[in-house]
Amino acid sequence: MQKNVDYSLYLVTDREVLKGRDLCHAVEQAIQGGVTIVQLREKYVSSLEFYKTALEVKNITDKYNVPLIINDRLDIAIAVDAHGVHLGQSDIPCKVARKILGDRKIVGISTATVEEAIAAEKEGADYIGVGAMYSTQTKTDTRFVTIETLAKIKQNINIPVVAIGGINENNFKPLKNTGIDGLAIVSAILGRENIKEAAQSFR
Secondary structure, three states: OOOOOOOOEEEEOOHHHHOOOOHHHHHHHHHHOOOOEEEEOOOOOOHHHHHHHHHHHHHHHHHOOOOEEEEOOHHHHHHOOOOEEEEOOOOOOHHHHHHHHOOOOEEEEEEOOHHHHHHHHHOOOOEEEEOOOOOOOOOOOOOOOOHHHHHHHHHHOOOOEEEEOOOOOOOOHHHHOOOOOEEEEOHHHHOOOOHHHHHHHHO
16 A cells, blocks of 8 residues: 655664764754655664654654654554654564554565565555665665666566665666665765755755
């Protein structure tokens, strides 16, 4: 089931990229620059800290009417009433997450092959993230995807496709030609000195 969500400029958070700058302020700057959806990714904090951060970030995303997606943690997504969850291939299966969250919430799935993308759609995913497109510092366990595979995935499924992985202002244009629905950006927005301007450059 497709929900009316704009995936075009998809921000994925990463504290390390911010180098000590305030996460909430950074998210707000990115939204003001044109980010359309935010995924909160917290790999190295306690559950309590993740929960508290999610509440703070949700206050900002709600203020701008931008959906908040929680990475990996179904429990945190439910606890803060986020718009949805994003899951990897080694997380809880999509159909189980769908059963728990119901039809009104967004479930996104990370994929790297046509087969995984088709399976995600069958299991009820609302969108898929495809990557890594390029080498990236923010995720170490990545599988690389060619632009040809990205295009093939887009042709084989009916749900939105978002490309992710090392995407920046110098390499995103070839990805747009595949007909995908959005770009997921981490460092090329949050790692820049002027976050708002960096987001605007992608818009």
